[in-house]
Amino acid sequence: MTAQTGTKIKVKTLNKASVIIRATLLTLTIITIYSFITFDYKGLNLLDSVIKTAKMLPTMLFEPHFKHFTFLEALYKVLVTMGLAFLTTLFGAVIALFMGLFAARNLTNNTTSNVIRGFVAVIRAVPTVLWVLIFAVGAGLGSVAAVVGMSFHSIGYLVKAYSESFEEMDNGVIEALKASGANWWQIVFQAVIPSTITFLLSWTFLRFEINFAVAVAMGAAAGAGGIGFDMFMASMFYSDLREIGVITYFILAFAIMLEVFASRLKRRLKLNA
Amino acid sequence: MRGDIFARKKMNAFVFLGVLILVTLVAIVMTEYNVAKGFTSIPKAVHWGFSNFYPNGESFRKLPDIMMKLKETVLVSIAATSAGAVFALVFAIFGAHTTRFNAVLGGISRGIATVFRNIDVAAWALILLFSFGQNVMTGYFALFFGSFGYLTRAFIETIDEVSGGSVEALRATGAGYFHIVFQSVIPSSIPQMISWILFMIETNIRQATLVGILTGTGIGFAFNLYYKSMNYHTASLVVVAIVIAILFIEYISNYVRRAIL
Helix, strand or coil, X not given: CHHHHCXXXXXXXXXXXXXXXXXXXXXXXXXXXXXXXXCCCCCCCHHHHHHHHHHHHHHHHHCCCCCXXXXXXXXXXXXXXXXXXXXXXXXXXXHHHHHHXXXXXXXXXXXXXXXXXXXXHHHHHCCHHHHHHHHHHHHCCCHHHHHHHHXXXXXXXXXXXXXXXXXXXXXXXXXXXXXXXXXXHHHHHHHHHHHHHHHHHHHHHXXXXXXXXXXXXXXXXXXXXXXHHHHHHHHHCCCCHHHXXXXXXXXXXXXXXXXXXXXXXXXXXXXXX | CHHHHHHHHHHHHHHHHHHHHHHHHHHHHHCCCCHHHHHHXXXXXXHHHHHHCCCCCHHHHHHHHHHHHHHHHHHHHXXXXXXXXXXXXXXXXXXXXXXXXXXHHHHHHHHHXXXXXXXXXXXXXXXXXXXXXCCHHHHHHHHHHHHHHHHHHHHHHHHHHHCHHHHHHHHHCCCCHHHHHHHHHHHHHHHHHHXXXXXXXXXXXXXXXXXXXXXXXXXXXXXXXXXXXXXXXXXXXXXXXXXXXXXXXXXXXHHHHHHHC
């Protein structure tokens, strides 16, 4: 009995996972501190700028005004941005559906799957704005370069999401159909797509939500048109804070609307599934 | 009855397809999208890419400068994500159903996160240009706000998913609020949170490129400089550098994820 009083019960065991968690957190902290020390601030007075921002935000948010466009024109521009996002999502979804089928391990062989996965990983690694700018050299700045360029990243994202949905489905169904002599396309259209359609739709809508934000950004950085371009002009050329306020409200309203709609859709799909 | 169900399903599919086609047509008209040009632009771009868009010997002389810019961008992304994560953790604890003080505070912190999340990073950059000018901190704060908003939502979902049962059990034993948060909620959700943070760092490097074009800093500025001066060989080298950096970080993230999840 007395021998036990001195021994402590070891509560935490130091396994590989907890070592790596600590190492990751420590590394991130060190890199963050190192970053702040080595940044080239170019003589920026941080406190002044923060105070300036704090004074600026109320002007932007509480005194918005229309100067270079009317309410209806702004609404139209937001809808143009939505249109860009929609076309991108549609093209991306159609192409990604086929690539996703060939990337799912339970529907093809390992080699095809690995080749597509590797290819898609590289496509995803290139930032969207660079895709758009690269395409703009051939097609000129505008909606064609924007939609084609934005589609690349959508395809990369959706191939990953779709193929993972396909892989999660019940393998018994595929085997039963194979045994009954169904060919590959019959298996895909009669079993694989119908049983995963709810997941496919919810991933696609999630991507649409992301694409709206991307389309705003491309309007600003790559001349894709829509409300993003107006925001770019208001900031870079007119330096009109109040107009930026108006545009921010428009973007916020549409983005939040999409988010609410997406979470409702997700809930309904979950109920149906 | 069975026939009815199938007929209705078919009908639903037709309506869905019809709406889809209609919306597509409206979108094509509104965005002035040239469908034919959309198809022909792809082979043209591929042809152009193979004949112009590859690094040549001369472009490698710019490599030290590109690596410097890339380093700055990677550091900004990591620093913004870490700081965003710290704030997101606090807001997530206030906003999550299992750990919030009361519904009002929870609603407020969720609302703040929603606003920050839905203003895009590019929009933040354009706003902050007014007060910070063309400076590395403009991009830093833009990424910081975006990461904060996104991670708050992710962390709230993680906390509610992971720690419902254990919080109730600890509360029944009479543990205090801070005990519950620091002994149960944070330890049990930290692997999932780290996974989100690593994902955010990858995303932020891509976003930082875009922000860099707008604010004239980092790797985005380098690309824009060579792109606008039509020095496509060097611009392509910038793209290669970004791709390698992102794939490398993805590789490390996957390793960490496999080990902790």
